[in-house]
Amino acid sequence: MMHTYCIIFVFQLLSLSGAMESGIVDGKKVKPHSRPYMASLQVDGSHKCGGMLIREDFVLTAAHCKLPQQMMVVLGAQDITKKEKSQQRIQVKYHPYPKYKKGQYDNDIMLLEMTLFSFTVKKNATLNKYVKTIGLPKKDEKIPDNIQCAVAGWGRKGKKNLPSHILRETMEKTQSSNECTKTYGKDFKADHMICTAFTKKKGGFCQGDSGGPLICNNKLQGIIAFTAKDCNDPKYPHGSIKIQAFLPWMKKVMQGSGDTA
Structure with a gap:
Protein backbone atom coordinates (compact mmCIF):
# COMPACT_ATOMS: atom_id res chain seq x y z
CA MET A 1 0.00 0.00 0.00
CA MET A 2 1.47 3.40 0.95
CA HIS A 3 4.59 2.04 2.64
CA THR A 4 7.12 -0.68 1.94
CA TYR A 5 6.94 -2.50 5.29
CA CYS A 6 5.22 -5.86 4.85
CA ILE A 7 5.16 -9.45 6.04
CA ILE A 8 5.15 -12.23 3.45
CA PHE A 9 5.22 -15.92 4.32
CA VAL A 10 6.52 -18.47 1.81
CA PHE A 11 5.40 -22.09 1.48
CA GLN A 12 7.07 -24.84 -0.56
CA LEU A 13 4.03 -25.44 -2.75
CA LEU A 14 3.29 -21.83 -3.61
CA SER A 15 4.36 -18.46 -2.41
CA LEU A 16 1.49 -17.41 -0.17
CA SER A 17 1.13 -13.91 1.16
CA GLY A 18 -0.54 -12.71 4.31
CA ALA A 19 -2.86 -10.03 3.00
CA MET A 20 -0.92 -7.13 4.48
CA GLU A 21 0.20 -3.83 3.10
CA SER A 22 -2.03 -3.14 0.11
CA GLY A 23 -5.71 -3.84 -0.35
CA ILE A 24 -8.91 -4.62 -2.26
CA VAL A 25 -8.04 -4.86 -5.94
CA ASP A 26 -10.69 -2.94 -7.88
CA GLY A 27 -14.05 -3.32 -6.14
CA LYS A 28 -16.08 -0.23 -5.33
CA LYS A 29 -16.11 2.48 -2.69
CA VAL A 30 -18.15 1.65 0.38
CA LYS A 31 -21.03 3.98 1.17
CA PRO A 32 -19.66 6.15 4.02
CA HIS A 33 -20.02 4.41 7.39
CA SER A 34 -22.18 1.60 5.97
CA ARG A 35 -19.75 -0.87 7.59
CA PRO A 36 -19.44 0.73 11.04
CA TYR A 37 -17.70 -2.32 12.52
CA MET A 38 -14.61 -1.90 10.32
CA ALA A 39 -11.31 -1.11 12.01
CA SER A 40 -8.05 0.12 10.52
CA LEU A 41 -5.03 -1.23 12.44
CA GLN A 42 -2.24 1.31 12.26
CA VAL A 43 1.34 1.85 13.34
CA ASP A 44 2.51 5.48 13.47
CA GLY A 45 -0.46 6.49 11.34
CA SER A 46 0.20 3.87 8.65
CA HIS A 47 -2.52 1.33 7.85
CA LYS A 48 -1.28 -2.26 8.26
CA CYS A 49 -4.36 -4.49 8.52
CA GLY A 50 -8.11 -4.53 8.83
CA GLY A 51 -10.23 -5.75 11.70
CA MET A 52 -13.81 -5.92 13.00
CA LEU A 53 -15.25 -4.54 16.23
CA ILE A 54 -17.03 -7.50 17.86
CA ARG A 55 -17.52 -6.00 21.33
CA GLU A 56 -17.05 -2.52 22.78
CA ASP A 57 -13.58 -3.52 23.98
CA PHE A 58 -12.41 -6.13 21.43
CA VAL A 59 -11.45 -6.12 17.76
CA LEU A 60 -11.03 -9.36 15.79
CA THR A 61 -8.23 -9.66 13.22
CA ALA A 62 -5.56 -12.02 11.83
CA ALA A 63 -2.64 -13.16 14.00
CA HIS A 64 -0.03 -12.41 11.34
CA CYS A 65 -1.01 -8.74 11.71
CA LYS A 66 0.78 -8.71 15.09
CA LEU A 67 3.76 -6.35 14.89
CA PRO A 68 6.50 -5.53 17.40
CA GLN A 69 5.47 -1.88 17.36
CA GLN A 70 2.53 -0.50 19.33
CA MET A 71 -0.62 -0.75 17.23
CA MET A 72 -3.56 1.66 17.27
CA VAL A 73 -7.12 0.73 16.34
CA VAL A 74 -8.94 3.38 14.31
CA LEU A 75 -12.72 3.03 14.33
CA GLY A 76 -15.35 5.03 12.46
CA ALA A 77 -13.04 5.79 9.52
CA GLN A 78 -13.90 6.23 5.87
CA ASP A 79 -10.79 8.07 4.62
CA ILE A 80 -7.82 6.86 6.67
CA THR A 81 -5.64 9.76 5.52
CA LYS A 82 -7.88 12.23 7.36
CA LYS A 83 -8.64 12.82 11.03
CA GLU A 84 -12.39 12.60 10.62
CA LYS A 85 -14.63 13.64 13.50
CA SER A 86 -16.22 10.19 13.36
CA GLN A 87 -12.92 8.44 14.13
CA GLN A 88 -11.93 6.89 17.46
CA ARG A 89 -8.28 5.95 18.07
CA ILE A 90 -7.51 3.46 20.83
CA GLN A 91 -4.39 1.51 21.85
CA VAL A 92 -4.59 -2.26 21.94
CA LYS A 93 -3.14 -5.30 23.72
CA TYR A 94 -2.46 -8.41 21.59
CA HIS A 95 -4.19 -11.78 22.17
CA PRO A 96 -2.96 -14.04 19.31
CA TYR A 97 -4.30 -17.58 19.24
CA PRO A 98 -1.83 -19.63 21.34
CA LYS A 99 -1.24 -22.30 18.66
CA TYR A 100 -0.55 -19.80 15.90
CA LYS A 101 2.94 -20.10 14.42
CA LYS A 102 4.48 -17.43 12.25
CA GLY A 103 4.56 -18.56 8.64
CA GLN A 104 1.50 -20.79 8.99
CA TYR A 105 -2.15 -19.91 8.38
CA ASP A 106 -3.93 -22.69 10.23
CA ASN A 107 -4.55 -20.68 13.41
CA ASP A 108 -4.25 -17.16 12.01
CA ILE A 109 -6.59 -15.35 14.37
CA MET A 110 -6.07 -12.66 17.03
CA LEU A 111 -8.13 -10.57 19.42
CA LEU A 112 -7.13 -7.00 20.17
CA GLU A 113 -8.16 -5.68 23.57
CA MET A 114 -8.53 -1.92 23.75
CA THR A 115 -6.59 -0.27 26.54
CA LEU A 116 -5.17 2.96 27.99
CA PHE A 117 -2.18 3.85 30.18
CA SER A 118 0.34 1.21 29.13
CA PHE A 119 -2.34 -1.50 28.81
CA THR A 120 -3.37 -1.40 32.48
CA VAL A 121 -6.74 0.34 32.05
CA LYS A 122 -9.56 -0.89 29.81
CA LYS A 123 -10.92 1.47 27.16
CA ASN A 124 -14.21 0.75 25.43
CA ALA A 125 -15.21 2.10 22.05
CA THR A 126 -18.08 4.57 22.08
CA LEU A 127 -20.88 3.04 20.04
CA ASN A 128 -22.77 5.43 17.78
CA LYS A 129 -23.95 5.67 14.15
CA TYR A 130 -20.32 5.58 12.96
CA VAL A 131 -19.03 2.83 15.26
CA LYS A 132 -20.99 -0.39 15.84
CA THR A 133 -20.21 -4.01 16.63
CA ILE A 134 -20.80 -6.95 14.30
CA GLY A 135 -22.23 -10.25 15.49
CA LEU A 136 -20.30 -13.52 15.48
CA PRO A 137 -21.39 -16.73 13.73
CA LYS A 138 -22.97 -19.57 15.65
CA LYS A 139 -20.77 -22.54 16.53
CA ASP A 140 -22.47 -25.06 14.26
CA GLU A 141 -23.44 -22.68 11.45
CA LYS A 142 -22.88 -24.13 7.97
CA ILE A 143 -21.25 -22.11 5.20
CA PRO A 144 -22.60 -23.34 1.83
CA ASP A 145 -20.50 -23.55 -1.33
CA ASN A 146 -21.12 -21.16 -4.23
CA ILE A 147 -22.58 -18.26 -2.28
Missing part, protein backbone atom coordinates in the same frame (compact mmCIF):
# COMPACT_ATOMS: atom_id res chain seq x y z
CA GLN A 148 -21.50 -14.65 -2.68
CA CYS A 149 -19.58 -13.14 0.23
CA ALA A 150 -18.53 -9.53 0.74
CA VAL A 151 -14.96 -8.50 1.61
CA ALA A 152 -13.86 -4.98 2.53
CA GLY A 153 -10.65 -3.11 3.22
CA TRP A 154 -8.48 -0.08 2.58
CA GLY A 155 -5.97 -0.34 -0.22
CA ARG A 156 -5.03 -0.36 -3.87
CA LYS A 157 -7.43 -0.02 -6.76
CA GLY A 158 -7.48 -0.30 -10.53
CA LYS A 159 -5.04 -1.78 -13.01
CA LYS A 160 -2.21 0.52 -11.90
CA ASN A 161 -2.53 -0.69 -8.27
CA LEU A 162 -2.66 2.88 -6.99
CA PRO A 163 -3.45 3.19 -3.29
CA SER A 164 -6.99 3.99 -2.18
CA HIS A 165 -7.41 5.64 1.20
CA ILE A 166 -11.18 5.11 1.06
CA LEU A 167 -12.77 1.90 2.33
CA ARG A 168 -13.61 -0.38 -0.60
CA GLU A 169 -15.56 -3.62 -0.99
CA THR A 170 -16.09 -6.43 -3.49
CA MET A 171 -17.55 -9.93 -3.68
CA GLU A 172 -15.99 -13.41 -3.64
CA LYS A 173 -17.75 -16.77 -3.93
CA THR A 174 -17.28 -19.67 -1.51
CA GLN A 175 -15.74 -22.81 -3.01
CA SER A 176 -15.59 -26.40 -1.87
CA SER A 177 -12.64 -27.17 0.38
CA ASN A 178 -11.39 -29.50 -2.35
CA GLU A 179 -10.73 -26.51 -4.61
CA CYS A 180 -8.29 -24.97 -2.14
CA THR A 181 -6.77 -28.34 -1.26
CA LYS A 182 -5.98 -28.90 -4.95
CA THR A 183 -4.10 -25.60 -4.99
CA TYR A 184 -2.50 -25.37 -1.56
CA GLY A 185 -2.29 -29.01 -0.50
CA LYS A 186 -1.78 -29.67 3.21
CA ASP A 187 -1.40 -25.95 3.91
CA PHE A 188 -5.16 -25.58 3.53
CA LYS A 189 -6.98 -26.83 6.64
CA ALA A 190 -10.68 -27.23 5.90
CA ASP A 191 -11.68 -27.29 9.58
CA HIS A 192 -10.22 -23.84 10.15
CA MET A 193 -10.39 -22.17 6.74
CA ILE A 194 -12.85 -20.96 4.10
CA CYS A 195 -12.00 -21.10 0.39
CA THR A 196 -13.25 -18.33 -1.94
CA ALA A 197 -12.90 -17.51 -5.62
CA PHE A 198 -13.05 -14.18 -7.45
CA THR A 199 -12.95 -12.71 -10.96
CA LYS A 200 -10.48 -10.23 -12.41
CA LYS A 201 -13.39 -7.98 -13.39
CA LYS A 202 -14.66 -7.55 -9.84
CA GLY A 203 -11.34 -8.01 -8.07
CA GLY A 204 -10.75 -9.49 -4.64
CA PHE A 205 -8.77 -9.04 -1.45
CA CYS A 206 -5.00 -8.69 -1.46
CA GLN A 207 -2.04 -7.72 0.73
CA GLY A 208 -3.25 -5.09 3.18
CA ASP A 209 -6.72 -6.55 3.76
CA SER A 210 -5.68 -9.13 6.35
CA GLY A 211 -7.94 -9.22 9.37
CA GLY A 212 -10.91 -7.82 7.50
CA PRO A 213 -14.31 -9.48 7.22
CA LEU A 214 -15.69 -12.23 5.02
CA ILE A 215 -19.45 -11.71 5.21
CA CYS A 216 -21.73 -14.38 3.75
CA ASN A 217 -25.54 -14.15 3.77
CA ASN A 218 -25.16 -10.87 5.69
CA LYS A 219 -23.32 -12.64 8.53
CA LEU A 220 -19.68 -12.45 9.56
CA GLN A 221 -18.12 -15.84 8.86
CA GLY A 222 -14.41 -15.39 8.23
CA ILE A 223 -11.26 -13.34 8.67
CA ILE A 224 -9.30 -12.44 5.53
CA ALA A 225 -6.04 -14.37 5.84
CA PHE A 226 -4.03 -15.36 2.75
CA THR A 227 -3.66 -15.35 -1.01
CA ALA A 228 -1.14 -16.70 -3.48
CA LYS A 229 1.74 -14.34 -4.14
CA ASP A 230 -0.16 -12.96 -7.14
CA CYS A 231 -3.36 -12.14 -5.29
CA ASN A 232 -5.10 -10.98 -8.49
CA ASP A 233 -4.79 -14.31 -10.35
CA PRO A 234 -8.20 -16.08 -10.31
CA LYS A 235 -6.47 -19.46 -10.76
CA TYR A 236 -5.54 -19.32 -7.08
CA PRO A 237 -8.45 -19.20 -4.59
CA HIS A 238 -8.24 -16.98 -1.53
CA GLY A 239 -8.29 -18.19 2.07
CA SER A 240 -10.05 -16.90 5.18
CA ILE A 241 -10.07 -18.16 8.76
CA LYS A 242 -13.32 -19.83 9.83
CA ILE A 243 -14.33 -17.89 12.95
CA GLN A 244 -16.70 -20.50 14.36
CA ALA A 245 -13.78 -22.92 14.86
CA PHE A 246 -12.30 -20.54 17.45
CA LEU A 247 -15.38 -19.39 19.37
CA PRO A 248 -14.54 -21.22 22.66
CA TRP A 249 -11.08 -19.60 22.79
CA MET A 250 -12.51 -16.18 21.95
CA LYS A 251 -15.02 -16.50 24.78
CA LYS A 252 -12.23 -17.29 27.26
CA VAL A 253 -10.15 -14.32 26.17
CA MET A 254 -13.06 -11.90 26.36
CA GLN A 255 -13.93 -13.22 29.82
CA GLY A 256 -10.39 -12.43 30.92
CA SER A 257 -8.92 -15.94 31.04
CA GLY A 258 -7.18 -16.17 27.68
CA ASP A 259 -3.52 -15.83 26.66
CA THR A 260 -1.98 -12.40 26.16
CA ALA A 261 1.00 -11.26 24.12
